[in-house]
Amino acid sequence: MSSGKRITLQQAAEIVKNGSSLTFSGFTIWRRPFALVYELIRQRRKGLHLIEVNGGPQTEFLVGAGCVDIWESCWVGHELYGKYGANLSRKVGNKEILVEDYSHAEMLFRFSAAASGAPYAVTQTSLGTDIHNPAYDTLGNAGLRDGRRIPLHKYRFTEDPFFGAGAQVMVPAAKVDVAILCVQQVGEEGTVRVNGQFYSDPEVARAADVTIVMAEEIVPEEYLRRDSDLNTITSFEVDHILEVPFGAHPTGMFGRYDVDGAFLKDFYGRTRTQEGFDDFAKEWIHGLDHLGYLEKLGWPKMLNLKANTALKYSTGVKRGQ
Amino acid sequence: MNKEFAKPEEYGLADLLCCAASREVQDNEIVFAGTGLPMVAIMLAQKTHAPNLKLIFEAGTLDGRPPEIPTSVGDARCEMGASRSSGLHDAFSIAQRGYVDLGFLGGAEVDQYGNVNTTCIGDYLSPELRLTGSGGNPDINSFAKRTVFIMVHEKRRFTEQVSYITSPGWRVRNWPGGETVHRRELYGAAYRGGPSAVISTLGVFRFDEESGRIYLDTCHAGNTPEQIRDMCQFDLDISRVSGETLPPTREELHYIHEVLDPEQIFIPKVKPV
Numbered sequence A: 001m002s003s004g005k006r007i008t009l010q011q012a013a014e015i016v017k018n019g020s021s022l023t024f025s026g027f028t029i030w031r032r033p034f035a036l037v038y039e040l041i042r043q044r045r046k047g048l049h050l051i052e053v054n055g056g057p058q059t060e061f062l063v064g065a066g067c068v069d070i071w072e073s074c075w076v077g078h079e080l081y082g083k084y085g086a087n088l089s090r091k092v093g094n095k096e097i098l099v100e101d102y103s104h105a106e107m108l109f110r111f112s113a114a115a116s117g118a119p120y121a122v123t124q125t126s127l128g129t130d131i132h133n134p135a136y137d138t139l140g141n142a143g144l145r146d147g148r149r150i151p152l153h154k155y156r157f158t159e160d161p162f163f164g165a166g167a168q169v170m171v172p173a174a175k176v177d178v179a180i181l182c183v184q185q186v187g188e189e190g191t192v193r194v195n196g197q198f199y200s201d202p203e204v205a206r207a208a209d210v211t212i213v214m215a216e217e218i219v220p221e222e223y224l225r226r227d228s229d230l231n232t233i234t235s236f237e238v239d240h241i242l243e244v245p246f247g248a249h250p251t252g253m254f255g256r257y258d259v260d261g262a263f264l265k266d267f268y269g270r271t272r273t274q275e276g277f278d279d280f281a282k283e284w285i286h287g288l289d290h291l292g293y294l295e296k297l298g299w300p301k302m303l304n305l306k307a308n309t310a311l312k313y314s315t316g317v318k319r320g321q
Numbered sequence B: 001m002n003k004e005f006a007k008p009e010e011y012g013l014a015d016l017l018c019c020a021a022s023r024e025v026q027d028n029e030i031v032f033a034g035t036g037l038p039m040v041a042i043m044l045a046q047k048t049h050a051p052n053l054k055l056i057f058e059a060g061t062l063d064g065r066p067p068e069i070p071t072s073v074g075d076a077r078c079e080m081g082a083s084r085s086s087g088l089h090d091a092f093s094i095a096q097r098g099y100v101d102l103g104f105l106g107g108a109e110v111d112q113y114g115n116v117n118t119t120c121i122g123d124y125l126s127p128e129l130r131l132t133g134s135g136g137n138p139d140i141n142s143f144a145k146r147t148v149f150i151m152v153h154e155k156r157r158f159t160e161q162v163s164y165i166t167s168p169g170w171r172v173r174n175w176p177g178g179e180t181v182h183r184r185e186l187y188g189a190a191y192r193g194g195p196s197a198v199i200s201t202l203g204v205f206r207f208d209e210e211s212g213r214i215y216l217d218t219c220h221a222g223n224t225p226e227q228i229r230d231m232c233q234f235d236l237d238i239s240r241v242s243g244e245t246l247p248p249t250r251e252e253l254h255y256i257h258e259v260l261d262p263e264q265i266f267i268p269k270v271k272p273v
Helices: A009-015 A034-042 A057-064 A086-093 A104-115 A201-207 A221-226 A261-270 A274-284 A290-297 A299-305 B013-022 B037-047 B088-097 B137-143 B183-190 B225-230 B250-260
Strands: A021-024 A048-051 A068-073 A098-101 A120-123 A156-159 A167-172 A178-187 A210-219 A240-243 B030-033 B054-057 B102-105 B109-111 B146-151 B171-174 B179-182 B194-200 B203-207 B214-219
Touching: A009 A034, A009 A210, A009 A240, A021 A201, A034 A057, A034 A178, A034 A210, A034 A290, A048 A057, A057 A068, A057 A086, A057 A261, A057 A274, A104 A120, A104 A167, A104 A201, A104 B088, A104 B137, A167 B183, A178 A201, A178 A221, A201 A210, A210 A221, A261 A274, A290 A299, B013 B037, B013 B146, B013 B194, B013 B250, B030 B037, B037 B054, B037 B102, B037 B146, B037 B250, B054 B088, B088 B137, B102 B137, B137 B183, B171 B183, B179 B183, B214 B225
Parallel strands: A021 A048, A021 A178, A048 A068, A068 A098, A178 A210, A210 A240, B030 B054, B030 B102, B102 B146, B146 B194
Antiparallel strands: A120 A167, A156 A167, B171 B179, B194 B203, B203 B214
């Protein structure tokens, strides 16, 4: 049975409006929905509010392209291939972007709260740090806390009322308009099977109002339902699906292909300035579609990144010095 | 295996840091691993004195035994041999539940109370340089019984007071007022400990749990306590120095270079003269 959930990359990008809040699957440099990130940049989306459990190259591309007004998260960089987010850093320095800092666990618990329909989560993390410095409430300072999509407070303190365990911090549910996931397999009706670590994908898929799943392959739904215990996300939690092979490049996809470290290093090195970013975008994003991009990368590169099917990672990539 | 100490020309600074970090791990502990040198250090401990340690990767691999060193905690190499491949909710819940004995972390700046900054240099509202942000640094530091920081030692990085507390040390801020208090007063029933060591490129530092102040424990070969004190912006306590940091053994060097990181991803080999 086909559910009519299939859309194209262009249609998927059009679901994300100027000013939408947006989140992604993956973890740092793994399983980021790059084909769609590139398409958002081609369509020159503006005013995005990124709410991410953790950032990564996708943040850096969207921020560098001027698509993002607000970034709410805890970390951005390229791991081994670029030690910090140079585009975000530049825009923070120029006051061209608002950054709201939480800790990693706080961001995760915020998505868990949203995914379970709770208004907030309660935790003991990061007490005593400047994350809870009231002067550093960026969205509050900017007068953006409307209590609708943006919570009335960055956080609140409370005391454990049940067991007397002391100070706790309450962090608001992460309410987002759209989640874009990038996974190995999705069924025609939307059932998702993630191989390897699923990071925070189940939480972000459930938290968002609209969930788009970009997969390496769309497979028959009955194939996934034969072993439903191996599946990660429920069919009806997914609104739209699309098949985009190698769609996570330059980030990696467990069991399919490795991170393209050389590509990320090149991006990090070349995009310290806005001119550098614009030049990189001209070369790798504008004027190309996904197939054009893959063609430009070329077969030798993609074969080198391709994972060994027994080991689940590439044995061809040179990793060290 | 040869447990003799290696000669100075047989190892580099990264080897020394890796071995010092590895020796912080005790057998049977549950250890939270970050990317980079700490990952090599933990796997070195697993190969030598702590064969029963349990490894958690922040991205969601639980009780990992990777056959090859992962380049990041999201790496496909984390999964093979693990008890479970899961997600962040498991990793952080397990940490908040109190399972984690030890975490390895890094930082751009550390102060005399073990507070660490990875967020920005200068005023937060108008920073000179925006850095990566917290990542899981404050979370591991809040939840684990002990944390060990590995840092490049520069005077500007060893400050009296970090410009932004990303990760909580022994004396932290009591918000909303912001007065400085011992972390025990803030964390209540969740108090389990705090930073236990800083391993810098000059020496190994520890903390007095009561005063929360840092002191010098050992100097890496070639550094005197006075020289190291001069490399801190605060008045470093050098009255408790126990000696020189022990060099790597030949066995440890064998594991680092032949087994764990033969590709020299994190630890370069010292070229024979």
